[in-house]
Amino acid sequence: MPPKESDGVEPKPPMKTQHEVSAAERVLLVGIGWKRAPRFPGMPAGELGRESLAELVELAESAGAEVAGTIFQLRDAADPATLVGRGKLEEIRAEANARQVPLIIFDSELSPVQQRNIEEVTERRVIDRTQLILDIFARHARSREGQLQVELAQLNYLLPRLTGHGAQMSRLGGKSGGGGAGGAGGGAGRIGVRGPGEKKLETDRRRIRERVRRIQESIEDVRRQRALRREARNAVPLGTVALVGYTNAGKSTLFNALSRAEVLVSSRMFATLDPTVRALRLPSNRRILVSDTVGFIRGLPKGLIAAFRATLEEVQEAAVLLEVSDISNAYHDELEQEVEKILGELAVTERPRLRVFNKVDKLSPQMREGLRAAWSRRAPGEEPPVFVSALTGEGLDELLRRVDEVLPVDPLVRLCLHVPLSEGRSLALIHALGRVMHSRVNDSHMDLEAEVPEAMAKRLKLEEFKVKGTSPSSSAYL
Numbered sequence: 001m002p003p004k005e006s007d008g009v010e011p012k013p014p015m016k017t018q019h020e021v022s023a024a025e026r027v028l029l030v031g032i033g034w035k036r037a038p039r040f041p042g043m044p045a046g047e048l049g050r051e052s053l054a055e056l057v058e059l060a061e062s063a064g065a066e067v068a069g070t071i072f073q074l075r076d077a078a079d080p081a082t083l084v085g086r087g088k089l090e091e092i093r094a095e096a097n098a099r100q101v102p103l104i105i106f107d108s109e110l111s112p113v114q115q116r117n118i119e120e121v122t123e124r125r126v127i128d129r130t131q132l133i134l135d136i137f138a139r140h141a142r143s144r145e146g147q148l149q150v151e152l153a154q155l156n157y158l159l160p161r162l163t164g165h166g167a168q169m170s171r172l173g174g175k176s177g178g179g180g181a182g183g184a185g186g187g188a189g190r191i192g193v194r195g196p197g198e199k200k201l202e203t204d205r206r207r208i209r210e211r212v213r214r215i216q217e218s219i220e221d222v223r224r225q226r227a228l229r230r231e232a233r234n235a236v237p238l239g240t241v242a243l244v245g246y247t248n249a250g251k252s253t254l255f256n257a258l259s260r261a262e263v264l265v266s267s268r269m270f271a272t273l274d275p276t277v278r279a280l281r282l283p284s285n286r287r288i289l290v291s292d293t294v295g296f297i298r299g300l301p302k303g304l305i306a307a308f309r310a311t312l313e314e315v316q317e318a319a320v321l322l323e324v325s326d327i328s329n330a331y332h333d334e335l336e337q338e339v340e341k342i343l344g345e346l347a348v349t350e351r352p353r354l355r356v357f358n359k360v361d362k363l364s365p366q367m368r369e370g371l372r373a374a375w376s377r378r379a380p381g382e383e384p385p386v387f388v389s390a391l392t393g394e395g396l397d398e399l400l401r402r403v404d405e406v407l408p409v410d411p412l413v414r415l416c417l418h419v420p421l422s423e424g425r426s427l428a429l430i431h432a433l434g435r436v437m438h439s440r441v442n443d444s445h446m447d448l449e450a451e452v453p454e455a456m457a458k459r460l461k462l463e464e465f466k467v468k469g470t471s472p473s474s475s476a477y478l
């Protein structure tokens with residue numbers, strides 16, 4: 001673990017603790033298709049809007065919401081005051097009443113004025129896609145930079161929305177109290193009020209700008225320190241396999257299916273530290289960590305790109321990338337190109353990668369054969385994709401075999417260690433990726449003898465914890 005930098009700007013603790021959504025918040029989703037929007041050849045008008053709304057459903061669910069209904073409208077142009085027309089707004093309000101939802105999420109970006117006007121008419125809390133995505137990023141941000149970047153994006157989003165908003169929100173909070181999560185105050189577990197909460201809205205802009213400035217400075221500091229460490233990190237990536245790809249490709253389902261296949265004792269130990277990382281064993285008996293990442297999202301608003309990248313830090317650390325795509329999605333080629341672009345921006349295209357075509361259970365046997373045949377005609381030397389179904393488990397053994405092939409060899413070294421218990425992450429990693437022969441807890445330390453991958457020993461600087469003047473009880477090396 002690198003020493004914790006302290007510069008006085010810590011990410012706000014509520015961003016970590018408010019994520020446990022106790023009762024799912026019921027939401028109504030509103031999507032809009034534009035008649036003249038650019039589209040792929042052959043795509044019907046409004047199709048992109050409909051797909052985007054379907055994706056919004058996934059996003060809302062991954063933010064812990066219960067989707068009570070969706071409304072879609074095809075429009076010529078946006079109404080500058082309320083985005084949709086007056087009649088549609090009345091329909092939305094009626095729907096929200098009938099379904100008793102305290103929160104409406106618009107798929108399109110809302111200007112501060114539109115958001116306020118729609119709230120007034122519908123008498124509900126209203127947020128847009130950006131705010132929902134920020135909420136999801138806040139859940140996934142684990143690194144310090146990730147948390148700072150998300151808070152920065154949240155503050156920048158809120159700044160133009162400050163005037164009069166706080167007073168209005170508390171009025172709405174009182175009115176929509178019947179929905180369970182609609183009570184005023186608190187904010188814990190409510191979507192779109194994470195991070196800088198309603199209290200912040202009432203404080204003056206100057207203080208928020210001051211915090212924005214200080215966060216920017218600390219991000220710069222974190223960056224500088226990271227640049228210094230980057231070289232060492234790239235030289236010895238940990239045995240981590242990161243699942244990347246679009247939202248809805250099936251990453252989380254695959255993550256669960258893979259880690260169900262074999263749950264190590266140490267896996268549970270690790271899970272207590274990090275729910276999106278699990279340990280598993282490859283056919284060669286090597287142990288790896290698999291990490292589920294925040295999904296890529298179509299049309300990510302500009303202001304969120306830095307926050308998105310920062311939450312993808314584990315991708316930059318991964319030894320192997322699994323690019324998961326939903327092969328049953330008619331537009332998966334376009335989506336894969338987008339993923340490729342983002343991986344290029346993250347400078348990880350040289351990393352060993354495997355393409356994982358998921359959801360083959362949704363294809364007809366003929367389509368499957370067609371795909372396989374098409375791939376066998378591709379350039380020799382190009383890694384063929386692995387066809388899997390995370391849902392039925394088909395192809396998962398093959399996937400693990402292929403990971404074994406592309407994962408760089410990392411010899412094991414045997415060490416006697418005296419590690420402070422405060423080094424929880426290092427201890428968990430030793431248990432997850434290494435083989436522990438003996439361990440004993442002495443006061444504030446754990447004494448252990450273990451075989452660990454050499455690169456990991458370097459990365460975690462285990463040298464510092466080596467017991468001096470002793471040698472491992474057996475000199476067997478693997």
Ligand code: GDP
Binds near residue numbers: 251390
């Ligand atoms: P993520 O956004 O990439 O993490 O995607 P999820 O794992 O949340 O999956 C998105 C949706 O696809 C869920 O409804 C899954 O049940 C479904 N899904 C995932 N894998 C498969 C699969 O192999 N076959 C089918 N038919 N559905 C799948």
Ligand code: MG
Binds near residue numbers: 251253
């Ligand atoms: Mg997921």
